[in-house]
Amino acid sequence: MSTFELIINGKPFTVDAEPDMPLLWVLRDLLRLTGAKYSCGNGYCGACTVHKDGEAIRSCVTPVSTIGNAKITTIEGLISGDKLHPVQQAWIDEQVAQCGYCQPGQIMSAVALLTNNPNPSDKDIDDAMSGNLCRCGTYPRVRKAIRSAIKSLSTGATTADAT
Amino acid sequence: MSDPVKINRRDFLKISAGTGAGFIIGISFAGCDNNQSPGAEKTSADSFMPSAWLSISPDNTITIKIAEVDMGQGVMTALPMLIAEELEADWSKIKVEHAPLEPAYGYQVTGGSDTIRTSWNTLRNAGAIAKTMLLAAAAKTWNVPESECIAEQSFIVHKPSQRKLSYGELAKAASSVPIPKSVTLKTPGQFRLLGQSMPRLDNLEKINGTAVYGIDVMLPGLLTAAIKHCPVFGGKLKSVDSGNAEKVSGVKKVVKLEAAVAVVADNYWSAQKGLQALNIVWDKGPNQDVSSQTISTSLQQAVHKNEKIVQNKGAAEAVINGSSRIVEAVYELPFQAHATMEPMNCTAYVKDGKCDVWVSTQEPSGAQNTAFNEVFSGLGKQIEKLKQRLNGGRLESVRIHKTAIGGGFGRRFKSDYVSEAIKIAKSVDAPVKLIWSREEDIQHDFYRPVTFHNMKAALDIEGLPAAWIHQSAGPKGLHGASFLYNIENVLTTVSSIDNIVPLGAWRSIHHSFNAFAIECFIDELAYAAKQDPVDYRLKLLNKDERLKNVVELVAEKSDWRQPAPEGHFRGIAALECFGSYVAQVAEISMTKTDEVKVHRVVCAFDCGLMVNPDTVRAQIEGGILFGLTAAIKSSITIKDGRVEQSNFHDFQLIRLNETPEIDIHLVNNTSPPGGVGETPVPPIAPAVANAVFAATGKRIRSLPVTKLI
Structure with missing residues (x-):
């Protein structure tokens, strides 16, 4: 057991964990941030996606000992105040979610894509999003929502009402 | 206005609330056994009916309780719409809650694409009754005739004087109004909410x-359990050495x-x-030699047995025996897994003769029954049942807490993981969350069954099927095939094989495999007759307007009559199931490595009246x-008595980059609502298979398509 100082959603946390414990279970079981989901445990499905210094990572295969000083952002950290992130707003506007289980991971992948590439091509979207599985089949709406978020981000509408 | 609906007063329970809780209408339904013991086996899916409560608080909030579960299909929104429409409620004031497991709601289970179908009249009645009582309460308050009052946006308005009272203000007065003897429901032309796409x-x-x-x-003090099942079906635990597991930091117990x-x-x-550190010895049992190959051989041997005649119309065998134009084909379909994104899990806390269960389930009542049987036995069970009877049917010792559900598709009818969680929880003095x-x-799903289909048809002088034989084989209880094509001589049979693989309902149940055989074979007949597959189907659908209509619509919208883009090929399939009608055209190309790429799917869909069209589209x-996924990506195969696949690397799901353009055309139709959740599933595999034939000249007779090319 070791002690780790983590910065998650802008706040410092101290956790005692085995060094090989994946970040996902640190978030879920130790810090009770359950927005990132367990689904495959092998990095195949993307349900556990969070950001490490803005890059999308699979937290289910990322040992907590590898995080160091990196800033971690989870779905819970996307909202600023009561304002939804424009990508979340796009998800509502396009009525993407069905069961919703994979959606935190989908949204985190989409935000990472648009942060690094504000005007992605269809292929860029395919490449960034094809590692996030959805059994309900929300992919057509994921595509639409990303297109819609690109528009709202480019017109400067950076926030939207959380209600 | 439609004809008045008579209210069976015994079926409605009104609770007047003198405590400021407002006006509550409870509805229970004829045919629903409110006194059903949680320990009792359910007898038939038809005997379980939904129910709901609606309550109006003094602050004008309308709380609707939903006894159906929402696993993504949108019923948490659609069901309140049914009530709100007739209640003339302000939609922004609607709150929705899960109904508790109480007798008033009947047996709680969600599946079979029947939520809207079974709730359509009952929930609209519930809304209409509440509205009628609010109107009566307002008229009495103002001492004016009811006919001068109208309900709109959660207010009753007295038209001549323009006075208005909110539903919240009328809640208390409405509680003392007698339940109306009948109500009149709105006609589709009067709907303001139903048929609108609501978020x-x-x-x-x-x-x-x-x-x-x-x-x-x-939960406070929550422990977590991981589990490993005997990989071979029918095997058992022989022994386990837990020495190393107990040394793992955080491990509390091996069960x-x-x-x-x-x-x-x-x-x-x-x-x-801890689980990985165990040294487990399994007694692998009697099924170690079973494989997909042995199952396939059994199916091929069984299919000719004709154990059960499903349909025998005319003289199909005689006509085929006397024909010189016979077409034959066999199709074989594999097991399929549900692979919900949220793996099976259940949290249980057993303490002081009580049990609390938190679970994502399609069948809360089934979970409660399972929990009851796990917690109580012998005399304890009898005492609990007596207490339940004295309690008006409410089982207070086993409480099910509903949660959001990360996908169902039929898997979450089963309560196997509930049973396991309680067994584990009984051995520790803490709440335990079991996560698979x-x-x-x-590897331990309840799979869509494997099936084999032997098809034979005789073509008449016009190339149309004069006779049709469909023999199918699968595990016991297989549902026979049926269709709406107008063929004079039809023989449909099913036969069974011994089976070791756990089976369950898989989105669209038997339609997924029967429609594949039927829609591929119809296509084979059309080509044998040198006729266009759409025209061929239309000729055979001369007795079913709704299916014919969606076939015509999908042909038009997919440009079926025009050449496909260069290198692209089309295939069609259509059927009726769950009371709705669907036709799909898949447009595909073959890659250089002979893989199928699906570019576009055009779907024409007629489910009658739509409550929330956007969720119909979704x-x-x-x-x-x-x-x-089942058509071109994945299947479950058996080797050495166990499932060969284990995760998303070898049970691959369709990904975003493989997602075709989907072009949906909904038919406006005021027939009563049909099912929506499952009807779109069956046609896609045969539509793709038929398109692959158009592209390659090669018939696809088993799935996924990737296996054959």
């Missing part, structure tokens, strides 16, 4: 991470089950590490993609 009410929590699925349940071992720990990671790994989820998009 889902449970959207925000699903995109901000606050939705609580079963796997997200947290032996009949055919599984669980490790209980402080958190899931420790539990998994993805590997356990894929279900169609999702149904097509669910079916496409």
Whole structure:
């Protein structure tokens, strides 16, 4: 057991964990941030996606000992105040979610894509999003929502009402 | 206005609330056994009916309780719409809650694409009754004739004087109004809400991470369990050496089950590490030689037995025997897994003769029955049942807490993981959350059955089928095939094989495999007759307007009569199921490595009246993609008595980059609502297979398509 100082959603946390414990279970079981989901445990499905210094990572295969000083952002950290992130707003506007289980991971992948590439091509979207599985089949709406978020981000509408 | 609906007063229970809680209408339904013992077996799916409560608080909030579960299909929004329409409620004031497991709601189960169908009249009645009572209360308050009052946007308005009172203000007075003897429901032309695309009410929590699925349940002192089942079906646990597991940090206990071992720990990671440190010896049992090959051989031998005649119209065998134009084909379909994104899990706390269960389930009442049987036995069970009777049917010793559900598709009718969680929880003095790994989820599902289909037809002088024989074989209880094509001589039979693989309902049940055989074979007949597959179907659909209509619509919208883009090929399939009509055209190309790429799917869909058209579209998009995984990506195969696949690397789901353009055309139709969740699934596999034939000249007779090319 070791002690780790983590910065998650802008706040410092101290956790005692085995060094090989994946970040996902640190978030879920130790810090009770359950927005990132367990689904495959092998990095195949993307349900556990969070950001490490803005890059999308699979937290289910990322040992907590590898995080160091990196800033971690989870779905819970996307909202600023009561304002939804424009990508979340796009998800509502396009009525993407069905069961919703994979959606935190989908949204985190989409935000990472648009942060690094504000005007992605269809292929860029395919490449960034094809590692996030959805059994309900929300992919057509994921595509639409990303297109819609690109528009709202480019017109400067950076926030939207959380209600 | 439609004809008045008579109210069976015994079926409605009115609770007047003198405590400021407002006006509550409870509805229970004829045919629903309110006194059903939780320990009792359910007899038939038809005997379970939904029910709901609506309450209006003094602050004008309308709370609607939903006894159906929402696993993504949108009923948390659609069901309140039914009530709000007739109640003339202000939609922004509607709140929705899960109904508790209480007798007034009947047996709670969601499936069979029947939520809207079974709720259509009952929930609209509930809204209309409440409105009628609010009108009466307002008229009495103002001392004016009811005929001068109208209901709109959660207010009763006295038209001549323009006075108005909110539903909240009238709640108390409405509680003392007699329940009306009959109500008149609105006609489709009068709907203001039904047929409008309303945003889902449970959207925000699903995109901000606050939705609580079963796997997200947290309780003080919660422990977590991981489990490993005997990989071979029918095997058992022989012995387990837990020495190393107990040394793993955080591990609390190793629990032996009949055919599984669980490790209980402080958190899931420790539990998994503990599980991996176990030295388990399985008694692999009698099924180690079973494989997909042996199953296939059994199916091929069984199919000719004709154990059960499903349909025998005319003289199909005689006509075929006397024909010189016979077409034959066989089709074989594999097991399929549900692979819900949220793996099976359940949290249980057993203490002081009481049990609390938190679970994502399609069948809360089934989970309660399972829990009851796990917690109580012998005299204890009898005492609990007596207490339940004295309690008006409410089972207070076993409480089911509903959660958000990360996908169902038929898997979550089963309560196997509930049973396991309680067995584990009984051995520790703390609440325990059992989480199955993805590997356990894929390898211990209740699978869509494997089936074999032997098809034979005789063509008449015009090339149309004069006779049709469809023999199918599969595990016991297989549902025979049926269709709406007008063929004079039809023989349909089913035969069974011995089976070791756990089976269950898989989105669209038997339609997924029967429609594949039927729609591929019809296509084969059309080509044998040198006729266009759309024209051929239309000729055979001369007795079913609605199916014929969607076939015509999909042909028009897919440009069927025009050449496909260069290198692209089209295939069609259509059917009726769950009371709705669907036709799909798949447009594909073959890659250089002979893989199928699906570019576009055009879908024409007629489900009668639509409550929330946007969720109808979402279900169609999702149904097509669910079916496409089975059509071109994955299957479950058996070797050495166990499932060969274990995770998403070898049970691959369709991905975003493989998602075709989906072009949906909904038919406006005022027939009573049909099912939506499952109907879009069956046609996609045969539509793709028929398109692959158009592209390659090669018939696809088993799935997924990738296997054959």
